[in-house]
Amino acid sequence: MNERKSEGVSAGGTAAGNGALIRLRNVHKKYKRDQIEIPVLAGIDLEVKEGEFLALMGPSGSGKSTLLNLIGGIDRPTEGEVWVAGESIGRLSSDKLSAWRARHIGFIFQLYNLIPVLTAYQNVELPLLLTRLSGKERRDRVGLALNLVGLSDRARHFPRQLSGGEEQRVAIARAIVADPTLLVADEPTGDLDAKNAAEILTLLQRLNREMGKTILMVTHDPHAAERAHVTVHLEKGVLKA
């Protein structure tokens, strides 16, 4: 496993231009609470190549999830530029950013974040509702995704009828069903026992190896990080050497 430390941008141009799927340049993020500015990320420079499986480690409050949110396009940097899949996403309008997320990003959360009133099938189908696919095409895609995570027989089950590991696999099926460019996983094994955690990590590895998915995973767990090609460490909002 490679250890990548604070890595400056070596060349100009777009992220796609130099083979990097993700490129962050001098990214800062500050939150405001009661007039007080709290810096979370300070001058992040990072590049991730297409097809890479990168683990992002660091103590609680170091800004891992914030960094993931910026790359996933669900938050905007206070300063600096975030290029993902050839797009400077900080400049996109809200609607364009939504469409961009739907096209390029698959999210996997620690607490699965499935919609409790929808079945596994309906949860997985959600991203496809934003596409122009027909009902049959959506059914085929959902079937494939559920099959890939080994839950074809649980399609009609609601999240409350599934175990934690199964819920996370449904969440992974939802993340991959629209064939996104990048998977971002925020502590995907954080709420699972060792056995289920290992299964989820194996599944992520398969997605990376067999389907070529670029994966960015935040984790506290060194064992989980070992599954990645590259690990980067974040401390107090700064990528550490």
Added chain:
Amino acid sequence: MKFLSLILAHLLRSKRRTFLTVSSIAIALFLFCTLRTVMTSLDAGIRASDETRLVVRHAASLVFPLPLAYRDRLAQIPGVTRVGYGNWFGGYYQDPKNNFTQFAVDVGSFFDLYPEVLLPAPERAAFEGERTACIAGKALVQKYGWKIGDQIPITGTIFPGTWPLVLRGVFTAATPDADENAIFFHWDFVNESIPEGRRDFVGIYWLKIASASQAAAVSARVDALYENSARPTKTETEKAFQAGFISMMGNVSLLLTILGSAIVFAIMLVTINTMMMAARERTTEIAILKTLGFSDGLVLQLVAAESMIVSLAGGLLGCGVAMFLFRRLDFTAGGMIPNFRMLPETFLFGLALALVMGLLSGAAPAFLAARLQIAGALRKVA
């Protein structure tokens, strides 16, 4: 349509809450339709009025009759083409609760003055040829299960005694607003049967005029003719007469409008609160949808659609039940509202109101959902 299952799933999240919200809207709109139907039914007489018919009554009150002797002079007034007359009978059938419109009319002129009363020719001939004969509206005949040839004893209150009328015809109304809950019988029969001192007086004269534009002039001529007599007249169009009749009950329309609006407004506030609570409970889920790429506009539409569906379901239920009930229910408010019938416009108005309720109750939660910041919403959960 592909989002319908998502919307319905959210609505069925708390079946009890959705049921109660739909029910409260349904009850509010049922009451609204009921109150509005009272208003429109009271106005049915006005809608059924003919602009070329004038009503002549005693200037002091309807209670005081006019001499039959006026008939010939009224017929000579320029502009008048036909004169009819009659008496409000004010009786009941078997029980004082069975109160409906009863008129003793001048049979010779009645069908010329009221062409909207449709009666088959043989039945008309039978009615005209028998002094104790009567005709009844189809709705009334169905209500009491009468058949032609039945004796229908009417107990008089203004004209005491039991009047053994024989049903010789069943009329239908040419317009939906005309009253089918009525019976008509011979004025001559009543006149001959009452004490001599009360004979040869009529309650109302009806005048047919050539055109509506002559109404004011003819009315003025009639009232001028009897201005200084012992029994002066008040002449007005049938529409004005009906409106005056309703106004005797006070400003019913205003009262009912205020009541109906207050009910709908109160329920709308409750619905807004419920929809706000429902949306607030789902902050994380809305954030998840936005994370997956659902745009602000789409989220707004989805949340607003939930309110619209709840309100429309309540509207359809409330207005539908009202429509169904008032078609079947035989309600006349003791004869005060003989033609109690819910108009299709009332049904549509109720549904439009439901749509407005849906829009207003869904607006605030929909805008809040659309403006939700994903990262902030997810951070609160983590």
